[in-house]
Amino acid sequence: MGPVSEFDWISKYLKPIATSEGAMSLENDVGILASLPPDRPLIATMDTLVEGVHFFRGDPPETLGKKILRVNVSDILCNGAVPKDALLSVALPDWFDEPRFERFCGGLGHDLAQWNVKLVGGDLVSTPGPLVLTMTVTGSCLSPNPVARSGAMVGDAVCVSGTIGAGYQGLDDAKAGRDSPFARHFRVPDIPAPEIAEILSAHANAAIDISDGLIAEAIHVGRASRKAICLDMETVPWARNCASVADMIELGTGGDDYQVLMTLPESKLDIAIKDAASAGIRLTRIGHVAAGDELQLKHRGKIVPVPAKLGFVHGN
Amino acid sequence: MGPVSEFDWISKYLKPIATSEGAMSLENDVGILASLPPDRPLIATMDTLVEGVHFFRGDPPETLGKKILRVNVSDILCNGAVPKDALLSVALPDWFDEPRFERFCGGLGHDLAQWNVKLVGGDLVSTPGPLVLTMTVTGSCLSPNPVARSGAMVGDAVCVSGTIGAGYQGLDDAKAGRDSPFARHFRVPDIPAPEIAEILSAHANAAIDISDGLIAEAIHVGRASRKAICLDMETVPWARNCASVADMIELGTGGDDYQVLMTLPESKLDIAIKDAASAGIRLTRIGHVAAGDELQLKHRGKIVPVPAKLGFVHGN
Numbered sequence: 001m002g003p004v005s006e007f008d009w010i011s012k013y014l015k016p017i018a019t020s021e022g023a024m025s026l027e028n029d030v031g032i033l034a035s036l037p038p039d040r041p042l043i044a045t046m047d048t049l050v051e052g053v054h055f056f057r058g059d060p061p062e063t064l065g066k067k068i069l070r071v072n073v074s075d076i077l078c079n080g081a082v083p084k085d086a087l088l089s090v091a092l093p094d095w096f097d098e099p100r101f102e103r104f105c106g107g108l109g110h111d112l113a114q115w116n117v118k119l120v121g122g123d124l125v126s127t128p129g130p131l132v133l134t135m136t137v138t139g140s141c142l143s144p145n146p147v148a149r150s151g152a153m154v155g156d157a158v159c160v161s162g163t164i165g166a167g168y169q170g171l172d173d174a175k176a177g178r179d180s181p182f183a184r185h186f187r188v189p190d191i192p193a194p195e196i197a198e199i200l201s202a203h204a205n206a207a208i209d210i211s212d213g214l215i216a217e218a219i220h221v222g223r224a225s226r227k228a229i230c231l232d233m234e235t236v237p238w239a240r241n242c243a244s245v246a247d248m249i250e251l252g253t254g255g256d257d258y259q260v261l262m263t264l265p266e267s268k269l270d271i272a273i274k275d276a277a278s279a280g281i282r283l284t285r286i287g288h289v290a291a292g293d294e295l296q297l298k299h300r301g302k303i304v305p306v307p308a309k310l311g312f313v314h315g316n
Numbered sequence: 317m318g319p320v321s322e323f324d325w326i327s328k329y330l331k332p333i334a335t336s337e338g339a340m341s342l343e344n345d346v347g348i349l350a351s352l353p354p355d356r357p358l359i360a361t362m363d364t365l366v367e368g369v370h371f372f373r374g375d376p377p378e379t380l381g382k383k384i385l386r387v388n389v390s391d392i393l394c395n396g397a398v399p400k401d402a403l404l405s406v407a408l409p410d411w412f413d414e415p416r417f418e419r420f421c422g423g424l425g426h427d428l429a430q431w432n433v434k435l436v437g438g439d440l441v442s443t444p445g446p447l448v449l450t451m452t453v454t455g456s457c458l459s460p461n462p463v464a465r466s467g468a469m470v471g472d473a474v475c476v477s478g479t480i481g482a483g484y485q486g487l488d489d490a491k492a493g494r495d496s497p498f499a500r501h502f503r504v505p506d507i508p509a510p511e512i513a514e515i516l517s518a519h520a521n522a523a524i525d526i527s528d529g530l531i532a533e534a535i536h537v538g539r540a541s542r543k544a545i546c547l548d549m550e551t552v553p554w555a556r557n558c559a560s561v562a563d564m565i566e567l568g569t570g571g572d573d574y575q576v577l578m579t580l581p582e583s584k585l586d587i588a589i590k591d592a593a594s595a596g597i598r599l600t601r602i603g604h605v606a607a608g609d610e611l612q613l614k615h616r617g618k619i620v621p622v623p624a625k626l627g628f629v630h631g632n
Contacts, residue, residue, distance in 0.1 A: 031436025129445020
């Protein structure tokens with residue numbers, strides 16, 4: 001099966017029927033549900049994980065409960081918001097029996113408590129197909145607007161949290177049955193500490209959750225902001241040693257990192273890095289924002305061609 | 317594959333991790349997200365439709381776009397709330413190609429406009445399995461609390477909107493390839509006009525969306541309210557002529573009606589029926605609420621045993 005042309009179909013068929021202000025042109029991972037006093041948007045995101053695509057049948061059920069929550073919480077945090085409530089839908093195949101469901105709920109319950117998210121509803125249905133997990137998570141913004149992907153300004157520094165490429169390497173390891181920190185990250189993503197929401201809300205002009213690869217997400221920010229995102233590949237905190245630029249490109253086009261890509265004024269860089277560090281978040285400058293609308297990749301000052309395969313698409 | 321013991325698993329594993337007030341013990345089809353001024357809850361519901369279970373591959377794609385919206389809107393309306401925003405997730409198999417997706421969005425867009433719901437976000441992923449549609453819809457309550465299933469009072473009249481059993485007959489007709497008004501209702505459910513939310517909010521003590529069969533939903537209201545729901549089978553507005561009580565039981569245990577079951581003080585019955593009629597909604601009294609906690613079924617005064625198969629479970 002070919003990968004879904006997700007961005008294509010969204011632009012062509014969903015944007016025309018999603019014209020309200022709260023939809024934000026479907027150009028963010030969240031939509032706005034309401035305004036809570038004092039002028040703080042209540043936002044929501046929705047992510048789906050499919051057996052055989054985003055996780056595997058042999059994964060411990062606890063990890064599925066954690067992963068479906070974390071991929072959604074990550075979207076909320078990266079918009080400068082505090083996660084709040086969740087609704088969960090599970091399409092249950094025969095093989096996902098009661099002991100597995102109990103373990104799934106154990107993992108989910110653990111992480112709901114950890115991230116202070118309240119489960120308030122959902123649906124359970126049976127399916128003749130693979131296990132499908134869908135969750136909606138809401139969040140309260142910490143400022144009058146979500147930190148959207150469209151706010152990058154010329155002269156901004158570009159930063160990422162954590163490391164990049166753990167998801168790519170983890171998928172590889174998980175498929176090969178290798179237990180590794182990367183495989184564990186693939187199953188239960190390390191997402192930024194909750195303080196990232198405050199840091200983004202206080203300092204960032206734009207932000208995005210890195211779920212489809214660093215390079216694809218940088219392009220999303222550039223396009224939405226109508227700016228050129230310029231990345232210096234040798235400054236990226238890669239999750240493992242890279243022997244070559246091709247290696248870096250591989251890690252930069254893998255999915256499932258769930259770190260944040262942000263842009264912020266150079267003048268705020270030091271304080272943002274310091275604030276992040278005191279919350280245990282490693283923030284690294286990897287580039288800057290310029291006029292234009294193309295992604296610019298460089299390695300030690302030399303231009304690197306942008307790969308044709310722009311990001312990880314969860315196809316089969 | 318056996319049916320999912322949905323209510324069992326919800327009670328045993330999800331209720332213990334859904335302890336916030338907004339979850340309302342997971343005993344309603346909605347959860348509470350926030351309080352909007354002046355003291356009106358913002359609620360949300362989430363429903364999933366699976367190919368081969370809730371719809372069939374041969375169904376026109378437009379009908380899928382309408383059905384996924386309507387089954388969710390129906391939950392919001394039945395809680396006395398006005399539908400507001402939607403998030404949509406689609407797990408796309410190979411066979412659901414671009415022309416089908418376009419037609420799906422056409423049907424969805426039509427019904428979003430009809431029900432005044434704004435699409436604000438969601439997710440598209442690919443799947444090796446059946447097409448799975450999941451939607452979250454939010455709603456603004458018209459009074460300080462949702463009209464929950466737990467509010468039935470001794471002496472209340474029990475009413476339903478529309479007719480009962482169209483979903484059961486429609487599934488039968490759809491499976492047999494018979495085109496009929498019932499098959500059309502199975503594909504694109506007739507749900508109550510939006511005015512039902514005002515009527516419920518103004519008059520009802522308890523209400524529930526009839527998605528799993530009249531008899532099962534009556535039991536849900538009785539259990540949540542700790543009251544006996546007493547139904548007179550001959551007064552139910554069955555969707556087709558019933559030759560026998562067994563026939564009635566069949567229609568009363570089918571799914572996919574998407575009408576409302578409500579209880580309200582006898583003193584408000586006439587005005588509720590009149591208000592409903594002026595909105596084009598047929599409201600029919602089918603029983604009353606008594607002390608106790610058992611469902612009581614009667615036909616022309618004679619007790620009818622409650623069937624062992626209590627409601628329609630969307631198994632395979």
